[in-house]
Amino acid sequence: MSGIAFRASATPVAQAALAELTARHGQTALGHARVVVALGGDGFMLQTLHDTQSAGLPVYGMNCGTVGFLMNAYEPKGLADRLAAAEETVINPLHMRATTVGGRVVEALAINEVSMLRAGPQAAKLAIYVDGRLRLEELVCDGALLCTPAGSTAYNYSAHGPILPIGSDVLALTAVAAFRPRRWRGALLPKTAVVRFEVIHPDKRPVMADADGRSVRDVVSVEIRSEPEICHRILFDPGHGLEERLLVEQFA
Template sequence: MSQPRIAFLASPAPAAQQALSELVAEHGNHLPEDADVICPLGGDGFMLQTLHRHGALGRPVYGMKLGTVGFLMNHHRGEGLLERLATAEPATLRPLEMRVLTESGATTGSLAYNEVSLLRQTRQAAHLSIDLNGRTRVEELIGDGVLVATPAGSTAYNFSAHGPILPLGSHTIALTPIAPFRPRRWRGAILKADTEVCFKVLDPYKRPVSVTADSHETRNVLEVTIHESRDRTVSLLFDPEHNLEERILSEQFTV
């Protein structure tokens, strides 16, 4: 079997840049569009950046942790990369698609592999309504904001906001309020992945709200619609002893 063509990408961190030089010297380097596999070197932020830039190519992605947080990455080792790629197990991620209407009348869109979060822009609490598949389920949520998370992203911001951890492949998404004041006892919901979620900002001029899809922020929003992508997927590769499904499961037993 011929050696796979690898596209190495690295964050600006010195450790990632050093690893890039060593791996390219041993394996060469290819453009992502010409590669068989993409290998980002960095943390989860750089992994998400890589998925946003190159996910549409449909190449499998094998990341190595050379950053602060590496939940979506494998451990970094300089040796044995070809053997690790040959035995790696795939995890298929399906991102969220977000459509936003802003106060200026503009409509923008973005993908989110972790979560879409709405947050108040000022000291004033956000006032939001929540529709699911066209039916209003929460007439007025008052708080810092709300988010929708994928299973892969459910262990990140969603979990820190006391949202549920979702098993990979469960075909669900998490709807989680952020520091809710009213309804006081509402803790969010687990939804079927094909649910269309629509947030409307009830007082956008006095209580402005921004929305962030992973790291892409849009400010002064009026309405945000989110649903799981129907045609976009990405395959992340993981070492068998450190696969993503087991990692997500283990997070539920971490104290």
């Protein structure tokens, strides 16, 4: 099968896979490709989705990393048949608009989650607004995050947030090590919700915001919403798509 644009992480395993697969299938420039094949782990898959966003091409990941939740198993043989049979999942990223203490505004997209994390020795204090309405006056915590269904098994899950079915059209708002309110575990919000975090005492209790690895320090407010105008197309082998993987995680 021609028309494949291969992308690989810098690890020796991924580079060896790149050499083997391009020897078999060649390398097509992104502007002329029909599909992107990403070789690496989940972090590299996210990077590839961001980097190739404007091309609008489906991305098929092959795991050359560790967990590989967003990836398919690595097997150099039969790639053309696997691509032809692959099932497509479409996901929308989150849009983050962060404002810093100095007034700088930073915008970024996140496929997994946008997180707020304390950046000093003291716990963060956050006020949480949903669609312009104050919902939690003060959350004392190590942080909080808003995640998509695709990202619900990542940082969200390790923070004891819920796993979201891929077609659920909801977002998970999850606290990270909440101290007050001690029993608050987060909320499920409609995909259309606009969430705003405001940092209380940002000079004394500094907070950083992070969108899929793009970090902004010393924020005073962060607004997050789903971005329906952008669609990421991810390919999976039949029977091993995101919906099935999310179900498997809940019974592991």
